[in-house]
Amino acid sequence: MTVNTEKASIKExxxxxxxxxxxxxxxxxxxxxLGAHKWLILRRISQLSILALFLxxxxxxxxxxxxxxxxxxxxxxxxxxxxxxxxxxxMSGNLPTQAGLIGAIIVLAFYLLVGGRVYCSWMCPVNIVTxxxxxxxxxxxxxxxxxxxxxxxxxxxxxxxxxPPITGAIVWELFNPVSLMFRGIIFGMGWAWMVIIAIFLFDxxxxxxxxxxxxxxxxxxxxxxxxxSLLRVSAVNRDQCDDCNDCFVVCPEPKVIRPALKGAExxxxxxxxxxxxxxxxxxxxxxxxNVFEFTKR
Amino acid sequence: MSxxxxxxxxxxxxxxxxKKATLNRRKxxxxxxxxxxxxxxxxxxxxxxxxxxxxxxxWVIRPPGALxxxxxxxxxxxxxxxxxxxPYDMLRLAELGEPVSFGTPYFIxxxxxxxxxxxIPCAAACPTNALSHELDVIEDARMGLAVLIDQEExxxxxxxxxxxxxxxxxxxxxxxxxxxxxxxxxxxxAMFIPxxxxxxxxxxxxxxxxxxxxxxxxxxxxxELAKGLVGEHYRFGWKQKKVAGRSLVTPDVEHQYxxxxxxxxxxxKGGLSLPPEVEAxxxxxxxxxxxxxxxxxxxxxx
Numbered sequence: 133m134t135v136n137t138e139k140a141s142i143k144e145x146x147x148x149x150x151x152x153x154x155x156x157x158x159x160x161x162x163x164x165x166l167g168a169h170k171w172l173i174l175r176r177i178s179q180l181s182i183l184a185l186f187l188x189x190x191x192x193x194x195x196x197x198x199x200x201x202x203x204x205x206x207x208x209x210x211x212x213x214x215x216x217x218x219x220x221x222x223m224s225g226n227l228p229t230q231a232g233l234i235g236a237i238i239v240l241a242f243y244l245l246v247g248g249r250v251y252c253s254w255m256c257p258v259n260i261v262t263x264x265x266x267x268x269x270x271x272x273x274x275x276x277x278x279x280x281x282x283x284x285x286x287x288x289x290x291x292x293x294x295x296p297p298i299t300g301a302i303v304w305e306l307f308n309p310v311s312l313m314f315r316g317i318i319f320g321m322g323w324a325w326m327v328i329i330a331i332f333l334f335d336x337x338x339x340x341x342x343x344x345x346x347x348x349x350x351x352x353x354x355x356x357x358x359x360x361s362l363l364r365v366s367a368v369n370r371d372q373c374d375d376c377n378d379c380f381v382v383c384p385e386p387k388v389i390r391p392a393l394k395g396a397e398x399x400x401x402x403x404x405x406x407x408x409x410x411x412x413x414x415x416x417x418x419x420x421x422n423v424f425e426f427t428k429r
Numbered sequence: 430m431s432x433x434x435x436x437x438x439x440x441x442x443x444x445x446x447x448k449k450a451t452l453n454r455r456k457x458x459x460x461x462x463x464x465x466x467x468x469x470x471x472x473x474x475x476x477x478x479x480x481x482x483x484x485x486x487x488w489v490i491r492p493p494g495a496l497x498x499x500x501x502x503x504x505x506x507x508x509x510x511x512x513x514x515x516p517y518d519m520l521r522l523a524e525l526g527e528p529v530s531f532g533t534p535y536f537i538x539x540x541x542x543x544x545x546x547x548x549i550p551c552a553a554a555c556p557t558n559a560l561s562h563e564l565d566v567i568e569d570a571r572m573g574l575a576v577l578i579d580q581e582e583x584x585x586x587x588x589x590x591x592x593x594x595x596x597x598x599x600x601x602x603x604x605x606x607x608x609x610x611x612x613x614x615x616x617x618x619a620m621f622i623p624x625x626x627x628x629x630x631x632x633x634x635x636x637x638x639x640x641x642x643x644x645x646x647x648x649x650x651x652x653e654l655a656k657g658l659v660g661e662h663y664r665f666g667w668k669q670k671k672v673a674g675r676s677l678v679t680p681d682v683e684h685q686y687x688x689x690x691x692x693x694x695x696x697x698k699g700g701l702s703l704p705p706e707v708e709a710x711x712x713x714x715x716x717x718x719x720x721x722x723x724x725x726x727x728x729x730x731x
Binding site for chain 1: 483
């Protein structure tokens with residue numbers, strides 16, 4: 133969490149309100165609405181179909197997947213476990229079973245390959261909530277935002293891993309809004325919807341991209357898996373950039389774009405080589421001159 | 430962490446860079462301390478709360494094979510695979526707002542007790558051993574212990590025949606037995622009292638579910654609530670005698686009754702018995718003392 137690296141020192145660009153509200157207009161005009169929302173739609177399909185797979189059992193009796201994101205069994209054969217949750221259990225002094233361990237390794241391998249924070253933008257249900265808050269924030273032109281360090285999430289990540297050995301309990305899973313929302317949808321919400329609303333309101337009125345971009349230790353854990361991932365977004369056509377700033381407006385982690393997009397003079401690679409890029413592809417959608425592309429590292 | 434270095438830093442003189450650096454260092458340290466304090470406070474709150482929720486209410490019963498509560502809260506990842514693999518659908522994950530550690534599996538005996546499947550699918554499904562895979566015979570499960578907790582309301586103690594708890598018990602005859610006791614109210618009847626034995630009771634909760642009262646008189650309680658423990662230094666003479674095969678103290682002297690010739694008394698069986706020739710024409714004694722009086726009166730009248 134060094135602050136004074138060159139990449140981090142480049143400030144998030146301030147974008148005027150009107151520009152922010154109109155972000156994506158040019159892309160829609162040029163590529164059509166579908167073309168300008170391609171990856172967003174695919175992500176929503178991914179997030180919702182994962183939920184649907186888990187819900188198919190309890191709702192319609194079609195048992196393809198059992199369990200929830202913490203641990204699941206697909207077609208009675210393929211175990212998948214959340215490595216972050218498993219790590220917390222491990223830290224509290226509990227060894228998982230063989231199936232649990234294999235499941236965690238499979239998921240770990242997957243995210244090492246495609247980029248850890250693909251979890252955030254393609255799987256996590258909270259992402260839908262915070263994206264909605266971000267969209268509404270832009271449309272309402274809300275500029276007020278309490279600033280706190282983006283590194284806070286790594287402090288919280290450390291905290292969630294230190295608490296289990298101290299208390300002997302998986303403390304974070306009592307609070308974790310990510311597992312709370314996913315489990316709530318599949319097994320019953322109780323009062324959990326209040327937490328989801330709280331996150332929405334927090335992101336909307338208190339802090340811009342506050343939850344996913346600053347606080348969430350789940351995202352922080354998965355970002356650590358992205359260091360050498362193969363799938364990356366790259367600003368391959370960065371010489372085409374017309375400085376419209378739309379990508380900065382929609383990006384959930386805007387500071388990851390600048391070095392790749394504007395680093396040609398400093399000899400920086402056009403590859404977005406930042407662990408906190410979520411591979412959401414919104415920059416690809418929103419750019420009317422097609423600067424960005426998904427590439428292999 | 431916001432950073433004041435913008436474009437055009439290169440033009441700064443040496444001293445101002447130094448000044449900026451110390452300012453940044455101060456800011457960095459300040460921010461770091463602030464975040465660390467915040468994280469620490471948050472951790473304190475979350476940690477203490479997590480200890481608090483380990484004290485689950487007594488009516489919460491964990492699935493078979495569940496580790497003791499403090500270990501369980503460090504092992505259960507709240508995935509719900511046990512819930513899904515229960516063929517009787519009696520397990521549930523605690524929702525937010527329930528007085529049970531959020532997201533953990535449990536059941537309520539009075540609603541739906543454990544059916545004690547032989548293959549224990551719920552424990553087999555657990556990916557973290559929070560439901561121990563070492564449990565392979567369901568009769569060895571100890572989800573809790575049934576306790577006939579309200580002897581004032583249980584109708585067996587009123588001298589009525591019920592025994593429903595005994596009849597539904599899956600470990601019938603071992604976990605629950607029926608013990609006969611003298612009914613002092615009527616003076617001449619027996620009471621058939623259900624007695625739970627902790628060496629066989631699995632805590633499945635079928636007895637609690639079946640109890641015919643409006644509020645069950647027999648309840649499954651957590652082991653630590655239901656069980657006492659005698660001090661390790663206690664030695665019971667009769668048990669020691671069994672182990673050693675002989676009395677460890679001066680051998681018992683058989684009790685001598687001072688009785689008329691031919692009359693015997695067996696404390697355990699039959700009580701007083703008269704010689705056979707007397708027995709033949711003896712009137713059976715009634716438990717009602719008035720009967721004896723009546724008989725005496727009859728004899729006098731004759």
